Amino acid sequence: MKRKILIIVFSGLFWALVLMGALYAFSFRLNGQSKVEVLYGDNYKELGYKANIFSINLNKLVKIKSNVDTSKIGTYKIIYELPFKLLVREVEVVDKTSPELNLVGDGVVELNIGSEYQELGAKAVDNVDGDITSNIVIKNNLDMNNLGEYEIVYKVSDSSSNEASVSRTIKVVDKVAPIISLKGSSKVVVKLNEEYVDEGFIATDNVDLDITSKVKVENNIDYSKAGTYYIKYSCYDSSSNYTESFRKIEVIESIDITYIKGILLVNKKYHLPADYNPGVNSEAYNALLNLQNDALSNGYSLPLLSGFRSYETQKYLFNDYASRNGFEKANTFSALPGQSEHQTGLAFDVGRISDDFGNTDAGKWLSKNAHRYGFIIRYLKGKEDITGYKYEPWHIRYVGEVASEIYNAGITLEEYLGVA
């Protein structure tokens, strides 16, 4: 009986030792970390495990359960199972890719001072969240009223707090030229050897404000010589924008010549002296060339038929007309010497010398557009009593910028100058 108990005790001890030895010799562990991170969209590669007892490999007995889905952010578990032991590996699917953030429009934008910046925006696309443009936060310190370079910063973060940022440079610049305003008339007539005293001017700029003191005044007027001269007023603002303005100075020989509002008037009442012989006026001629070019590009040919005519030429012409038509008749369509506008160098006959020229397309174009080049149809239909001449749709007279005012009013030069 005692012996039986001993056997039981010893065999119990024996098996306990065997079990302890087996437990001691048993090993089941994971390869790699028990917590691993996998990037969103990547493949999880099984790192494996080792299970053995003494040197017997038990790997084949291990069952793996996994629900890892790398197309979804989250924490997953992989369970490695032996009948008597479990191991767990935690797999975290993470997103570490920043959103793609791109500017809409240019990275550098130049804008005029005082103008308004219209936000051009940006576009953000994330690998996980998709379009997250609406999450973009825009910051700027833009001051459109001060010259300088400013930055607009666009920032966005995705649901995993990955950030992206871009910036746009706004250059606030001044490209607006200053304005020089002349005091007094921009067309001045002075007699030979009389000097013109400048009536003054003001220069203003959108940024620099009053820059009158920066205006440079230049002229090459020879008051001892009759002719057309210009005083040139010019200046730069602090952003190097340039402007210039001119005052026309007409130095005339004879006091017999009539200028009203700076415009030379010649008709049956106001005459020119025989020695007034300025030749064709270059400003008027250039305006005529522009007019002819534009007419041509609209399909109308307006050839120059007669321009400057000296007193002598007019005398010959008129005498010729008078000998064939009689004085009275001749003077309805031709001027006496000294009374012709052609002697001013400011008048031209163009197109065709014919009463129905005004009804042609070219004549209509001339009538509607001459003012845009500084010309007026000098002898209007129905105004014979005022001008002293019959309707001449081909005769244009250069008067400069007031042409449109005269045209729009539908009046003659005499009416405009108040001598009708």
Ligand SMILES: [Zn+2]
């Ligand atoms: Zn004429």
